[in-house]
Amino acid sequence: MKLSASSTPARAVARAAFSLLACGCAAAATAKGVLTAALPDAPAATPTQVISTPDGPLWQIHLGNELSAQIAHIGDISYQTYPPGVAPGDFGTFLVVGDQLYAPDFAGHGQTATGNIGPYTPFTPQSQSAVTGTGSELDPYKVVTVVRAGNTGLELTQVDTYVHAYESYRTDVTIRNTGTSTVSAILYRAMDCYLGGSDAGYGRVDGNKIACKANPTSGAPDRIQQFVPLSGSASYYEAHYSQVWEAIGTHQPFNNTCPGCTQEVDNGMGISWNVAVPAGGSATRSHLTLLTVGDTATCGPTTVSTGILPLTAGMNQPIFFSARASIHYPFTGTMTFLADAGSGASIACSTAMSDVSASCRHTLAPGIYQVVAQYSGDGFNPPGCSPPQTVAVVNGDPTDPTVISVLMTSPNAMQGQPVTLTASIVAAGGARLAGAAPLDDGYVTFALGDNELADRPIAGGAASYTTVFPGGSFPITARYSGNAQYIANQDTVTVQVSTPQDGIFYGGFDFGVPPQ
Structure with missing residues (x-):
């Protein structure tokens, strides 16, 4: 329950009611500590797209059509931002233009604790795409949301992308100025933290990265949720949630302080950028939202997340390590x-x-392993490491046969133009792989003869690889790794690539160079 000394009596009553309405705790999970589809996403009536992966670690990413959001982390019975049973929640994008604040329509969620933000105008939704992509590095899950900031002439296009098996997702916000003069604005991303089922914690600062961190005496003291700016000149703030909303309500950038770093509070956090958008032009600001159950205190402050496939491998089977x-x-x-x-x-x-990102392949002897990805650091970035991930290698060979088929986007490939090859994996007999392990546990290696081109994780029973070719004929083989249950297999498709007849030179057509 969100009660604190800084809450007014009215807000205290409201937040208590919000907690009772939001929880739905009896129906939130079928087993303690395991998040299930029964976790409520009501009463919010905001139209929402959901990026959902059955084996996590970011189990669900809810994206409202007015730039609000909510996150579910696998293993938890509540969402990661307040309110814990409402999606989308008190998390999103904010914009100040002049003396006017534009924000998601929190009042329309039915439950919110953003009252201290003061007066604001909700963004006007323009469009929102369905979830697209396969979840791979080259083709991540993606949702594109477009809103308008009142009559300022500013249009915001937010692209949220998630790569399967990672502990972070990316947000890119592009502000387009349709007016006739430069507009100065402040862009914010902020949330009311509810990390790992707890409404209180500490803050942590790593360079320009800001995080909410679990209480050191809690059952999971190393858990953090963190904003990682990918665009320069970002400012941060971590404090009591009400102070974060109040800071946005002042219409000023965050001040690079962390009052919550030295005391446990009912906390929130945010990052902000000053942006000047020229007439007819645009400006983009980007960051990662990271949620991890591990810490980097023993090996450096840089956060590292892993994706290892398959997590259960057969004897002598190569394992794909990525981070x-x-x-x-x-x-x-x-x-x-x-x-x-x-x-x-x-x-x-x-x-x-x-x-x-980085990746490599290796074979492990039979046994149970705790695998950690360790980043060395360099002259620009400090070192860091990931939380351990369990990998099992069984003393035996897989037994269930598979069928793999690889197709290209078009049978009429052209020199220098992108070609996408998609390998689909099914169980022998044509039944699609079912369940968390066989559906996505494994990877596909794309190769031209002995020249291995790329390893791609399987998402939704398929893996894709995009590249360009010069003119000619290229037999491309896709090799499914298999796992402890399913047998490895491969298929080959010959890519016939035509050379333009009009003499136009297509730059960057050397084989293997990805399209720009």
């Missing part, structure tokens, strides 16, 4: 995957960073 670090350009250093690092076990594999 994402909250770092910025120029993305140097190495990512090392340690198997049972705490007991001094061996390095599974190590790879150089070329972006925020």
